[in-house]
Amino acid sequence: MLGGTAEARALAAALSERGVPVVSSLAGRVARPRLPVGEVRVGGFGGPDGLAAWLAEQRVGTVVDATHPFAERISASAVAATRTAGVPLLRLERPGWQASPGDxxxxxxxxxxxxxxxxxxxxxxxxxxxxxxxxxxxxxxxxxxxxxxxxxxxxxxxxxxxxxxxxxxxxxxxxxxxxxxxxxxxxxxxxxxxxxxxxxxxxxxxxxxxxxxxRRPAPAGAPETVTSVDAVLARLPRVD
Missing domain, CATH: 3.40.50 (Rossmann fold)
Incomplete structure (x- = not known):
């Protein structure tokens, strides 16, 4: 999971409760990040090719991009890398803010x-x-x-x-x-x-x-985008 957001931490905790092995990758741009449950990797992969190689080496079954809505480069790298590696990609992105009367x-x-x-x-x-x-x-x-x-x-x-x-x-x-x-x-x-x-x-x-x-940047092109942790869990295989 490409993380660093509150949604990513919530998903890591939910997956851990289900017994699903998860590695959370953090970009390392924050000095003292809030760490998710489970294994954590900090730092880049060396671009899409490096990420694709890492996915193959680690035999990753699914990638969830749960990075910040403005993390354009990381999301684009995830799209390219998962296509190269043949690994399913799911984008978890919180909804944007909506104006209320008086705004x-x-x-x-x-x-x-x-x-x-x-x-x-x-x-x-x-x-x-x-x-x-x-x-x-x-x-x-x-x-x-x-x-x-x-x-x-x-x-x-x-x-x-x-x-x-x-x-x-x-x-x-x-x-x-x-x-x-x-x-x-x-x-x-x-x-x-x-x-x-x-x-x-x-x-x-x-x-x-x-x-x-x-405004948020244009979507990076993930095959599917969902807006909640529950929606991600519903799409991932359960480990019994």
Whole structure:
């Protein structure tokens, strides 16, 4: 299983309870990741060919891609590698967020496009799009950013910013307090989906703040995509 998400950890636990041997592969981009139940492998495979060779060597029966919705390269590698190795592939991807009455959402196709919208939406920005995309905002010298991510980011960063190292899940009241304390005027995030970080969207709605959301990349082409752990379990053979 290609993991790193809450869904991947839940699936690993469910498979372990069923007696299904599972190896969870983590990319290694987070310094202290939450580890799933069972065997864990950290680091890359050397591209699709390396992953295909590993699948054959380990005699893997099924690959589940349960990576983050924005992990484009890993998902594309999984599609190519499983085709080469002749191994079934199933994509587990949480549903995206849906707007509710009162939301002021502005959809964009990329982080640079999101950065281009900010000057007309607010001067104090809560940026929760992940540490790897921060250079897209580094040129916005007239804006102030509260940047929240799990691990310390590498430069370039926006000149005027405060860094908040934190990991979800988050609660609505705490998020409202954070936005008020820092006088935030606009929120920027990716459409990651799930409940662990959705509280910021509710908080923005409660405070009447605009939200800039980056759309998910196009699907990598997995033969089948499901949205729940139960759906994965229903498609995998049971080990008695």
């Amino acid at each position: 002021d959402w502005h959809w964009t196709a990329s982080l640079p496009e999101a950065a281009g919208l900010l000057p007309e939406l607010g001067r104090r920005v809560f940026l929760t799009s992940g540490r790897q995309g921060l250079p897209a905002f580094a040129h916005l010298d007239d804006l102030w950013f509260l940047i929240r991510c799990v691990d310390p980011p590498e430069p370039p960063l926006p000149r005027r910013h405060e860094l908040l190292l934190s990991r979800g899940p988050y609660q609505v009241e705490a998020e409202i307090g954070l936005l008020r304390t820092h006088r935030i005027e606009v929120l920027v995030t990716k459409d990651s989906g799930g409940s662990m970080t959705a509280a910021k969207l509710t908080a923005a709605r409660e405070l009447g703040l605009p939200v800039v959301l980056v």
